[in-house]
Amino acid sequence: MISIKNSAGGYSNTPIIRGINLCIEKGEFFTLLGPNGSGKTTLFKLVTGQLPLQKGDILIAGKELSSLSSLDKAKHMAVLSQEAQVSFDYTVEEIISLGRYPHQKGFLKKLSPLDWQVIEDVMEITKTKQLQKSQFRLISGGEKQRVLLAKALAQEPEILLLDEPTNHLDIKHTFEMLDLLKKWQKKKQLTVFAILHDLNVASLYSDRIGLLHHGQLLEVGDINTLRKEEQLQKVYDVQVKTQSHPTVPKPQLLMIPNYVTTDGLNDFSQSFTIKQTETLIHIEFNQPLRTISNGVIGDGIQWKTHFCNFHVEKNYDSPAPKKDIQMWLADYHIPYEQTVGMMTAVTLEDMVITTKQLGDIDIMAVVTSGVGNAIDITAKQEKKTTSNIGTINIMVFVDAHLTDGALVNACMSATEAKVKALLDLQIKDPYTNTLATGTSTDSLLIAVTQNGERTPYAGSGTVVGKAIGEVVYQATKEATCNYLERVKKNDD
Numbered sequence: 001m002i003s004i005k006n007s008a009g010g011y012s013n014t015p016i017i018r019g020i021n022l023c024i025e026k027g028e029f030f031t032l033l034g035p036n037g038s039g040k041t042t043l044f045k046l047v048t049g050q051l052p053l054q055k056g057d058i059l060i061a062g063k064e065l066s067s068l069s070s071l072d073k074a075k076h077m078a079v080l081s082q083e084a085q086v087s088f089d090y091t092v093e094e095i096i097s098l099g100r101y102p103h104q105k106g107f108l109k110k111l112s113p114l115d116w117q118v119i120e121d122v123m124e125i126t127k128t129k130q131l132q133k134s135q136f137r138l139i140s141g142g143e144k145q146r147v148l149l150a151k152a153l154a155q156e157p158e159i160l161l162l163d164e165p166t167n168h169l170d171i172k173h174t175f176e177m178l179d180l181l182k183k184w185q186k187k188k189q190l191t192v193f194a195i196l197h198d199l200n201v202a203s204l205y206s207d208r209i210g211l212l213h214h215g216q217l218l219e220v221g222d223i224n225t226l227r228k229e230e231q232l233q234k235v236y237d238v239q240v241k242t243q244s245h246p247t248v249p250k251p252q253l254l255m256i257p258n259y260v261t262t263d264g265l266n267d268f269s270q271s272f273t274i275k276q277t278e279t280l281i282h283i284e285f286n287q288p289l290r291t292i293s294n295g296v297i298g299d300g301i302q303w304k305t306h307f308c309n310f311h312v313e314k315n316y317d318s319p320a321p322k323k324d325i326q327m328w329l330a331d332y333h334i335p336y337e338q339t340v341g342m343m344t345a346v347t348l349e350d351m352v353i354t355t356k357q358l359g360d361i362d363i364m365a366v367v368t369s370g371v372g373n374a375i376d377i378t379a380k381q382e383k384k385t386t387s388n389i390g391t392i393n394i395m396v397f398v399d400a401h402l403t404d405g406a407l408v409n410a411c412m413s414a415t416e417a418k419v420k421a422l423l424d425l426q427i428k429d430p431y432t433n434t435l436a437t438g439t440s441t442d443s444l445l446i447a448v449t450q451n452g453e454r455t456p457y458a459g460s461g462t463v464v465g466k467a468i469g470e471v472v473y474q475a476t477k478e479a480t481c482n483y484l485e486r487v488k489k490n491d492d
């Protein structure tokens with residue numbers, strides 16, 4: 001649909017844009033990215049014919065751009081540019097109806113019923129109908145942007161060129177506009193060629209992106225191009241980290257500000273408090289820790305400051321455990337958003353804390369254990385639901401700097417150590433009478449200070465992994481013994 005061949009151009013004899021080869025297919029959403037002054041608008045001006053090419057060719061729908069009249073171009077392409085300024089006292093409706101100009105026939109160029117239908121339709125979808133009779137110059141920046149989009153869509157173009165279309169829009173209207181364009185793209189096979197500054201928005205909406213740097217295309221590819229951290233760093237001169245969006249399978253970029261230091265806590269042993277009552281174990285750090293957990297709240301990979309293990313009755317069976325924890329936290333004035341929360345029917349007094357120091361690295365495990373619901377994960381037999389006391393909640397705090405991969409390693413190390421503790425205590429699955437590997441509702445938290453050198457591994461082959469194994473093994477074994485003794489005492 002747009003074919004740019006070995007093109008160069010700019011404002012004087014020295015080209016701003018050089019050696020551009022790019023094909024944008026019909027129905028594609030292509031986004032041009034690049035820092036300020038990299039030449040994005042200049043390239044757009046070459047594509048619309050506002051600036052002459054100094055070298056190369058541009059074809060629009062197979063035709064040489066230079067062979068197209070202004071009217072021909074307007075039939076193919078609509079442009080929504082940053083510089084769109086309307087100085088006369090037009091109403092919104094009048095502005096939008098200008099979009100029909102290329103399609104109007106006859107000498108007097110009056111709007112036909114079909115033109116009016118199109119105008120009505122685009123006002124509807126861009127939510128500008130209620131502004132219809134307003135003076136364009138009096139409406140807000142965001143509203144103006146929507147009206148100009150309506151005008152561009154009224155043109156019924158095959159190609160829509162958008163130079164920072166979401167510039168004046170708040171988040172709601174940004175997403176609304178891009179959702180609308182996406183719908184239009186699919187329904188009408190509209191080709192969208194956009195300039196966007198927000199890399200994350202570009203990732204969510206584009207089919208492909210091009211990265212412009214000093215007037216040249218450094219990268220062209222699908223949105224996974226945004227996973228090239230080093231390339232982005234070089235182009236934007238900002239430290240970036242690529243993550244995956246939690247619900248959409250697309251990359252998202254996180255910028256790392258320069259002011260952030262990598263120093264963690266100064267003195268691990270002085271950086272937290274542990275409070276234990278009959279109803280709650282509450283560990284509070286003086287700054288957020290990087291966490292991975294399957295807690296009832298605060299699950300996944302996060303940064304959290306408060307770590308809570310709440311006592312519940314052994315027949316606790318709530319349809320909304322998150323809500324329950326939220327309520328209990330409110331009672332203790334502990335902020336819900338900063339907390340990893342677990343639950344257990346185990347007597348909290350039987351909690352065990354083990355610590356270990358390995359050179360500079362401090363490690364602490366806080367464990368409550370009940371094995372009434374012990375289970376052999378490899379056993380085939382279906383287990384009936386019971387209301388026995390049986391959950392092993394393990395919290396591991398490490399004064400080290402682990403990558404996300406190393407956090408997963410740490411989970412494996414802690415789990416292997418828990419299983420070994422149960423094996424050594426000969427804890428069995430009561431239904432299969434085989435050795436148990438855990439209970440049906442175990443929770444695990446690894447919380448790391450991110451202090452010191454970044455470590456990519458924390459498995460059983462590493463010093464940190466082994467130390468995690470050691471503290472978890474010891475604490476799980478001891479806490480399970482405490483539980484078994486209490487059960488025995490209660491039985492006697």
Ligand SMILES: Nc1ncnc2c1ncn2[C@@H]1O[C@H](COP(=O)(O)OP(=O)(O)OP(=O)(O)O)[C@@H](O)[C@H]1O
Nearest residue numbers: 011012016034035036037038039040041042043212
């Ligand atoms: N009318 C002009 N005359 C001369 N030079 C210009 C003109 N407009 C832009 N330039 C120069 O061309 C270069 C590229 O500008 P352009 O506007 O294409 O960048 P951009 O990538 O769109 O930037 P931004 O993200 O800031 O909008 C800049 O160095 C700019 O100063």
